[in-house]
Amino acid sequence: MIIQEYQILADQGDAESQNYLGDSFFYGRNDLIKDHKQAVYWYALAAQQDHTIAQFKLANCYASGQGVPKDLELAATWFIKAAQNGYANAQYNIATYYDWGIGVTQDESCAVSWYEKAANQGHIESQYNLAECYHTGRGVTENLFVAFDWYKKSADAGYVVSQYTVGTYYENGDIELNLDKALSWYEKAANQGYTLAKYKVANIYMSKNCNIDKAMVLYLEAAQDGYANSQFKMGEFFEDGIFVDQDLEQAFGWYLLAAEQAHVEAQLKLGEFYYNGDGVDQDLYLSFEWYKKAAEQGDSTAQYELVDYYCEGKIIGPDLEQAFVWCERAAKQGNIEAQYNLGLCYMDGKGIPKNLSQAAYWFEIAANNGDHRAELNIGLCYVTGSGVEKDVNQAFKWFKKAADEGDIRALLNIGVYDLD
Known part of the structure; x- marks a missing residue:
């Protein structure tokens, strides 16, 4: 007509x-x-x-x-x-509205109901979203088996995010631990250009020591796609000269791209590169700035690096209070050097009022983590009753442990305090 x-x-x-x-x-x-x-x-x-x-x-x-x-x-x-x-596209749309509270009062269980109606009609995005609901327990009781079934349905239909997610289920053992199946699904997603899957495929190839050339291509593609983990990986390859010629400038460039996306390990690397002048002109100020970014994200190594900056006054005058703050943060995250030095801060009253019981507390934590200097110091605390109740048996235990690790002072203290 x-x-x-x-x-x-x-x-x-x-x-x-x-x-x-x-x-x-x-x-x-x-x-x-x-x-x-x-x-x-x-x-x-x-x-x-x-x-x-x-x-x-x-x-x-x-x-x-x-x-x-x-x-x-x-x-x-x-x-x-x-x-x-019964229109599946509309069922999907209203499901997303209920899911996020768009134009309606948010109701996650109602969202699940509509996702399920559309999913049962073969609507791929609804199958994926329904799987997400079961995976996270959003609007429905968490059930990884049901989630996996819906991920698998949409993955079989070619939905790339589901293909990747099915791969993660097999890699992590959420339903079944099977690295070969994980690789197969990651490869399907990678062949559709899915960046995270490229990275996963490359990782598995590397772990199996196979298809190394293909792995390098995939790492590079994922890095060029902007994926920070892959950019960091490329930085490591160029820094260490693994599978490529060593090139610190290239390493710095890849670390910078990852660091600008808040990749904490890359930020730590930039702190090191600027400090040492590796692949870039030495710049202590920029080194400090990148260490601080990593430290603020909770990296204990970066936090401890800041202690040195504040103690030594490498950028501005010494600031022992700030040094203490970062030392404490690193120590509480298990950084052994920081634990030992936090004990020294409390013992000497650096950046914090002197507190012998806290000094002994942190020396013992560091000693239990294998720091022989802390073993010596906590031994001294026990033999003199400094910050702890005097206990010659504990003192002998710690002096002997330090002595067995080659600390001559600990061996001498056993004799000085007549503990043998």
């Missing part, structure tokens, strides 16, 4: 023709000038006659503000009507 015939039928109330006219105006087809307002007019007439597709299109117009003022509540109303008529 020509457009004029559709116009006649639409004027007579034919919903299919009204929807057709809506499309013609919306896209500027059939010799009609694109006019979103006219499109909305015809979609609305068809939608009011319960034309499912027109209801969905009208909802999209309200959602996007095309041809009508944007109104997410009206969008939700029309998505619901189309969804109730």
